Amino acid sequence: MICVENVSKTYGKQTALASTTLVFQAGATTVLIGPSGCGKSTLLRIIVGLIRPDRGRVLLGAQALTADNAEVMRHGLGYVIQDGGLFPHLTAEENVTLLARFLKRSSEAINQRVTALSDLVQLSRTALSRYPKDLSGGQRQRVGLMRALMLDPAILLFDEPLGALDPITRSELQTQLKNIFTDLKKTVVLVTHDMGEAAYFGDEIVLLREGRIVQQGSLADLLERPVEPYVTDFIRAQRSPLPSFEEPVL
Amino acid sequence: MRILIACWIVLLLTPTVFAQELTVGSKRFTESYILGEIIQQTAEATQGTTAVHKQGLGNTGIVFAALKGGSIDVYPEYVGTLDKEILKNKAPADIATLNRQLAPMGLGVAVPLGFNNTYALAMPEEKAEALGIRTFSDLAKHPELKIALSQEFLGRADGWPGLQKAYRLPFSTPRGIDHGLSYEAIAQGQIDITDIYTTDAKIDRYKLRVLTDDRKFFPSYEAVLLYRLDLPQRLPKTWAALQKLEGKISEKRMIAMNAEAELEGKSFATIAAGFLNKEVNAPTTADPQQSFLTKLFGDDFWKLTTEHISLVFISLGFGVLVGVPLGIWAARVPRATQPILSIVGVIQTIPSLALLAFLIPLFQIGTPSALVALFLYALLPIVRNTYTGLSDIPSSLKESALALGLPSVARLRLIELPLAARTILAGIKTSAVINVGTATIAAFIGAGGYGERIASGLALNDNATLLAGAIPAAVLALLVQFGFDVLDRWLIPAGLQTQSPSLES
Numbered sequence: 001m002i003c004v005e006n007v008s009k010t011y012g013k014q015t016a017l018a019s020t021t022l023v024f025q026a027g028a029t030t031v032l033i034g035p036s037g038c039g040k041s042t043l044l045r046i047i048v049g050l051i052r053p054d055r056g057r058v059l060l061g062a063q064a065l066t067a068d069n070a071e072v073m074r075h076g077l078g079y080v081i082q083d084g085g086l087f088p089h090l091t092a093e094e095n096v097t098l099l100a101r102f103l104k105r106s107s108e109a110i111n112q113r114v115t116a117l118s119d120l121v122q123l124s125r126t127a128l129s130r131y132p133k134d135l136s137g138g139q140r141q142r143v144g145l146m147r148a149l150m151l152d153p154a155i156l157l158f159d160e161p162l163g164a165l166d167p168i169t170r171s172e173l174q175t176q177l178k179n180i181f182t183d184l185k186k187t188v189v190l191v192t193h194d195m196g197e198a199a200y201f202g203d204e205i206v207l208l209r210e211g212r213i214v215q216q217g218s219l220a221d222l223l224e225r226p227v228e229p230y231v232t233d234f235i236r237a238q239r240s241p242l243p244s245f246e247e248p249v250l
Numbered sequence: 251m252r253i254l255i256a257c258w259i260v261l262l263l264t265p266t267v268f269a270q271e272l273t274v275g276s277k278r279f280t281e282s283y284i285l286g287e288i289i290q291q292t293a294e295a296t297q298g299t300t301a302v303h304k305q306g307l308g309n310t311g312i313v314f315a316a317l318k319g320g321s322i323d324v325y326p327e328y329v330g331t332l333d334k335e336i337l338k339n340k341a342p343a344d345i346a347t348l349n350r351q352l353a354p355m356g357l358g359v360a361v362p363l364g365f366n367n368t369y370a371l372a373m374p375e376e377k378a379e380a381l382g383i384r385t386f387s388d389l390a391k392h393p394e395l396k397i398a399l400s401q402e403f404l405g406r407a408d409g410w411p412g413l414q415k416a417y418r419l420p421f422s423t424p425r426g427i428d429h430g431l432s433y434e435a436i437a438q439g440q441i442d443i444t445d446i447y448t449t450d451a452k453i454d455r456y457k458l459r460v461l462t463d464d465r466k467f468f469p470s471y472e473a474v475l476l477y478r479l480d481l482p483q484r485l486p487k488t489w490a491a492l493q494k495l496e497g498k499i500s501e502k503r504m505i506a507m508n509a510e511a512e513l514e515g516k517s518f519a520t521i522a523a524g525f526l527n528k529e530v531n532a533p534t535t536a537d538p539q540q541s542f543l544t545k546l547f548g549d550d551f552w553k554l555t556t557e558h559i560s561l562v563f564i565s566l567g568f569g570v571l572v573g574v575p576l577g578i579w580a581a582r583v584p585r586a587t588q589p590i591l592s593i594v595g596v597i598q599t600i601p602s603l604a605l606l607a608f609l610i611p612l613f614q615i616g617t618p619s620a621l622v623a624l625f626l627y628a629l630l631p632i633v634r635n636t637y638t639g640l641s642d643i644p645s646s647l648k649e650s651a652l653a654l655g656l657p658s659v660a661r662l663r664l665i666e667l668p669l670a671a672r673t674i675l676a677g678i679k680t681s682a683v684i685n686v687g688t689a690t691i692a693a694f695i696g697a698g699g700y701g702e703r704i705a706s707g708l709a710l711n712d713n714a715t716l717l718a719g720a721i722p723a724a725v726l727a728l729l730v731q732f733g734f735d736v737l738d739r740w741l742i743p744a745g746l747q748t749q750s751p752s753l754e755s
């Protein structure tokens with residue numbers, strides 16, 4: 001469980017995140033959605049401790065995140081950004097095992113884990129020996145996922161992980177991710193722009209606007225009981241390639 | 251790391267300089283070289299004395315600093331220079347006064363050698379004879395004469411402006427001309443009168459008459475020995491021998507010796523030996539008959555090469571040891587960024603000779619001062635590139651490293667430095683290549699290297715010798731560049747080899 005208590009962050013006059021309180025349920029997937037610049041990434045970075053909030057605090061499980069314990073706490077978090085955030089000077093495998101090697105885990109344990117994870121995300125051994133520049137976008141994303149899962153953290157945080165992928169790779173990865181989340185019972189926070197993705201993953205959806213929570217609930221809640229017209233507007237603004245049945249026929 | 255190890259090996263191989271009993275210095279022009287050689291050979295001829303001559307250490311400031319610091323015991327100087335440039339006296343002082351002023355520094359001046367190398371005006375002997383001109387005063391009667399003067403002489407208050415007033419010379423402001431070209435211009439009849447030094451080699455060759463300064467406008471530039479006061483006590487016999495040089499060198503003799511060096515290409519050692527009436531098998535470094543290739547690969551080639559490479563890489567090694575941490579500091583601590591980058595930037599703008607003159611009192615003349623100067627010059631490219639390399643790492647990668655939970659030092663070692671490696675290496679390469687060039691000035695303070703040939707080539711106006719120093723330096727610069735390109739392939743991880751432009755320098 002992740003608790004965000006009265007957390008706020010401003011940059012000069014710009015309020016990136018107004019005072020926000022949120023609970024992310026253990027074992028569930030929460031999706032953060034909202035227009036560009038609404039503070040999704042800011043919130044995620046605060047949870048990882050990359051940004052120190054102006055006010056409030058973050059609890060991971062029972063423990064508050066502080067500057068002193070951030071390093072150790074991060075070992076229990078997996079953070080994946082768009083394109084994987086892979087280090088270009090290391091091979092895919094070196095990227096995945098970097099932290100485990102730094103923490104002096106046995107090479108046997110590391111190898112076993114790498115094999116298990118590459119099966120899980122369906123990445124070939126040859127791809128693992130390549131440098132990030134020689135991998136496709138989807139492969140990079142899988143490597144980023146393996147790196148995040150390496151130490152088997154209880155919490156996974158994704159910032160638009162599938163943003164730059166073609167629809168087929170994207171839906172393939174979506175399926176895999178969803179299976180991983182439910183099989184491994186991870187607490188997941190996922191940022192996306194895409195309403196369809198939000199609907200697919202989200203046990204719970206949090207809609208943000210200008211640094212504030214507009215509505216939090218299941219997809220059904222948002223569709224059927226919008227707290228303000230903006231919720232409906234935002235959901236409808238996403239254009240579907242297929243003819244919509246909900247569009248009133250004039 | 252590998253570079254550093256290589257530097258240390260070179261350092262260990264560098265020949266150690268043994269202490270000598272008498273060390274003579276000289277300035278960077280023909281006459282000073284010759285006088286230095288005469289002093290050295292005179293001392294050597296005394297029983298039980300060994301003497302070394304540090305040739306062409308530099309300009310007045312550098313050689314004087316070397317004497318004061320104890321790196322040399324004695325060097326030939328001129329009374330007027332002491333008076334004006336070193337002691338900055340308002341009015342001309344006599345030798346006794348100069349000695350009183352120098353005594354607190356532990357220095358003394360003695361043994362007037364017998365000639366005066368001052369400014370004068372000269373014109374072709376025939377024309378002077380025809381017009382009956384012997385003195386500066388005579389010139390006032392001939393406003394039709396064409397006069398051209400060196401830029402320096404035109405500009406100095408104690409040059410043309412003062413001279414014109416003192417003698418009421420009826421010329422409008424004369425043309426400026428390069429000192430090296432004025433003799434040719436007179437020979438071709440383009441001009442009639444120019445300024446010269448009274449012991450210039452070319453006076454006799456071009457058959458010029460040196461006009462007499464009948465109102466004693468120019469101060470005396472009598473040649474004397476400037477020495478450390480402990481010398482006469484430490485080496486009484488040697489000092490006695492040096493005292494015998496008093497009055498031995500006339501202006502005519504000095505002109506002839508300068509001509510032997512500059513016009514006949516004899517080596518300084520040979521000329522000095524000729525003066526002292528003895529035979530030495532001196533190296534003929536300045537013999538124009540020698541082919542350029544023989545000169546290039548002369549006996550001193552490997553010595554100079556070793557010296558040059560040592561200077562470049564030892565200073566570079568320290569530059570890396572200090573510069574990389576400074577660059578990291580600048581990149582990591584925002585408050586430190588501007589101060590660090592400004593300070594190393596300012597160091598870079600100090601002219602090399604000024605920096606050397608400043609360093610010599612602190613680090614002794616020769617290799618130590620040269621190394622410190624080169625080290626300081628090496629800093630800027632290394633610090634700046636380290637800073638840029640680290641700052642240019644995309645923030646998404648820095649964040650990823652942080653989010654993994656790696657501690658600060660590990661992030662630097664495992665992620666940031668490898669990502670910045672290419673830019674840092676490019677900075678080190680720039681420093682190395684610049685150092686190869688800058689190291690040529692080391693010769694001017696006696697630290698050796700290819701600059702020795704350049705310095706003596708400049709002093710003698712001997713282009714072959716100059717090129718025999720400049721060409722190997724240029725080749726070395728290319729080799730260093732090539733070496734670093736190979737190193738780049740070897741050290742930079744394959745994943746970065748054709749990486750986004752943001753990581754390149």
Ligand SMILES: Nc1ncnc2c1ncn2[C@@H]1O[C@H](COP(=O)(O)OP(=O)(O)OP(=O)(O)O)[C@@H](O)[C@H]1O
Nearest residue numbers: 011014015016034035036037038039040041042043
């Ligand atoms: N370092 C910063 N300095 C100043 N302003 C910032 C900084 N980081 C974020 N902001 C501002 O804070 C607000 C929230 O940014 P954030 O990155 O959280 O948005 P986001 O919801 O992730 O947007 P997107 O969907 O485009 O990624 C934006 O208006 C942004 O301009």
Ligand SMILES: [Mg+2]
Nearest residue numbers: 040041042159
């Ligand atoms: Mg964002």
